[in-house]
Amino acid sequence: MGQGLSCRGSHEHGLFTAVQHGDLQTLQTLFERDPTVVHHTTAYDRHSALHIAAANGQIEILSMLLDGSMNPDVLNRQKQTPLMLAAMHGKIACVEKLLEAGANVLMFDTLYGRTCLHYAAYYGHSACLKAILSAAQSSPVAASWGFARFVNVRDARGATPLHLAARQRRPECVHFLLDHGALVCASTGGYGYPGSTPLHLAARGGSMDCVRELLAWGADRLQRDATGRIPYVVALKHKHGACARLLNPTSAEPLVWPSPLKFISELNPEAKDLLERALMDANREKEKNILKGSVYSLPSPSHSDSGIDDSISEGSNPELCCICFEQVCTIEIQECGHQMCAQCTLALCCHNKPNPATACLTPPVCPFCRSSIARLVVVKMESYDDTDRDVGDNNSSKLSKPRKSRNLNEGGSSSFKGLSSFGKIGGRGSGRIAAENEWVDKQ
Template sequence: MGQGVSCSRSSYEHEFFTAVQSGDLELVELALRRDPEMVFQTTIYDRLSALHIAAANGRVEVICMILDQSGNPDLLNRHKQTPLMLAAMHGKVACVHKLLQAGANILMFDSLHGRTCLHYAAYYGHSDCLQVILDAARSSPVTDSWGFTRFVNVRDDTGATPLHLAARHRRPNCVHILLENGALSCASTGGYGFPGSTPLHFAARGGCLDCVRELLVWGADRLQRDSSGRIPFMIALKKKHGRCATLLNPSSPGPLVWPSPLKFISELDQEAKLLLEAALMEANREREKSILKGAAYSVQSPIHSDDGTDDNVSETSESELCCICFDQVCTIEVQACGHQMCAHCILSLCCHNKPDPTTLCVPAPLCPFCRSDIARLVVVKTKTLDDGGADTPSRSRRSRRSRNLSEGSNSFKGLSTLGSFTKMTGRGSGLKADSSDTTDKP
């Protein structure tokens, strides 16, 4: 008699969990109306609640219904994993959004490896989930008390940070997002993988060239050794990842890295930052071409392409050119003074702005035309024409160029030692940084 009741109950729970998994709202609502305690029932082996199943399968409507009933987004399964962790594992970004809105705790650790939702998003390469979690972390009361940078570099039971996991499993997009949010490229692991490994060691082991590029751009040290005394170059060679080994070779020219003077620009427009990052990656790719071909490193400007571009530019095109290099179109504007230049020259100015060795203080970058502090960079916007006699675009650009030349005539003397963008050196070369080097990440 009792066995029959138990089997009936088990069958009823199975139907409920099946409805949750398939997103059948009518059946879920009916089951919860009959027995509100069903939200706390779990599967027999993994102890998965309905909220876990809904999160793993991307059923946002079901999640809303269950949360209205229970109000607890942090239910635990057999391995002490939360629904937020499962949503991050399976890349269900809408569920991640909803659970975070409901107050899910981003700083809970499971019992398998002591990992958080951030670890799982990085491990499985779900960059959209990773970004959502990091955005929520900036305003989370947990990270207010714990610290945002500490959260980004949180370690699991084996000493691995989310960046270690992303680099090991060839997730370049996640690597980029984590580095941009303050992940440490020099952090060493404990028991994860090979003791003492940095993210660069893992990228070399996995042979992911894009991960290697990202880490080098953000200042990863090519000479840092793991507990066995191996540098990333040696690991890439052993694994026969030839292209990675070439870039990681300490005798190869060092990569260009994100210049630290940009950290003084407190309001760096996101579009402008993307342009600067693209210019930096373009310059490094040009440098890589010479390295990978086995040719001697050339100091020619990386912004010259090999497509045989005609030197004869029209008057309108000429008026758009950067007045520093006369090669690239102006894409970045200093908002305070209105002077414009290309992304390559902005990066070049910042990378050559050395700190005072007596104070080790990095000065704010200066506009090369009027020598005022650069407080904000924005993307150059195309102006629309008004009927009331507004300047044409070409006339506006031509007048802007004339103003740049006239106002900056004396300043250009100070730029004579600036050199081309390719002459910049960075800490990513693996050589010991000079006390005047300022090219670490912001």
């Protein structure tokens, strides 16, 4: 497999043993005696000292070797780089140091034709995955090869990093890859031939969290693999009953991350996180009914949106959403300043299933003033302390008066009664490669 970090054949000088155990003093002595020893490799796997330091997380030794002008992209017998081994073993400090030293993220091994991104996704090291993607955005890869192409890079068997993360039950990696442009319905087939999608592989692995993420990003439950099976059949074959119920084409369609929000020029990260959590909470409410085998019905709303403290003080002046009149306003539209709850914001943009023929190509508009929504931010709750107010101040009553009337007067909510039902959907906010001889799309 090329993954063993054996020091056999090298005990005569102790180089690799010293690297593996972080013995700097022994290394310095060896280098002083023979500077060329740094270029020695293990007998069989052809691991260099840099490979062993990266795989074992020996950041001091790795830094010393790199500072000594050692090539960060030195290859072992399987054409694996130190960056690949660091990503495989989750050594984030070594990954960052190698990237800082200019390690090439776009190198493929000869084992399965995989990159460092494949390794990070397969083993579920999300911190390494984020570091590699961040480096790729600012490296020549983004300009010459294309960042989106790198995120969806295929190995020798047609698997993208998203395929591997879904197959190995790595929901955090799945989410991060999707958020950075991974194709949710990519097939391992290639050239127009059918193959497994990430949803097929998540169904095979039985990860509910991965299935949820993929469905929320628009994965097609009816897409067939090379043998003509939909993910539902795959889940049944591998006896993952809960996944099968969610993937059953006759069950309620999950809510999908709204494609119109992609046209908003600047989606505040906090607002995006709030909206994503609201959508996932809504889908979990659907799941409860699906897993119970009951007909889907809209759950009762909570008193606060996801991420908002339940115990809002009397002086915090929360404003109820003027669309559903039940949730607290948590999302503000800029520049007009109108506010809604996260669930109603999603209702303006959300659809049950992506349809390229009817996808919205223009930004969504504010339901109150009909201006284009250019930016969404999280509402900042303002609090007022009764002790600081002047008892004789006639304006003090205005401070405690909710601003709800502004939205009612400006836009009126009667025309949005159809959206109120959606406002009720949001529940309470809330190594070694094993079995690598199997084809990724083999079910």
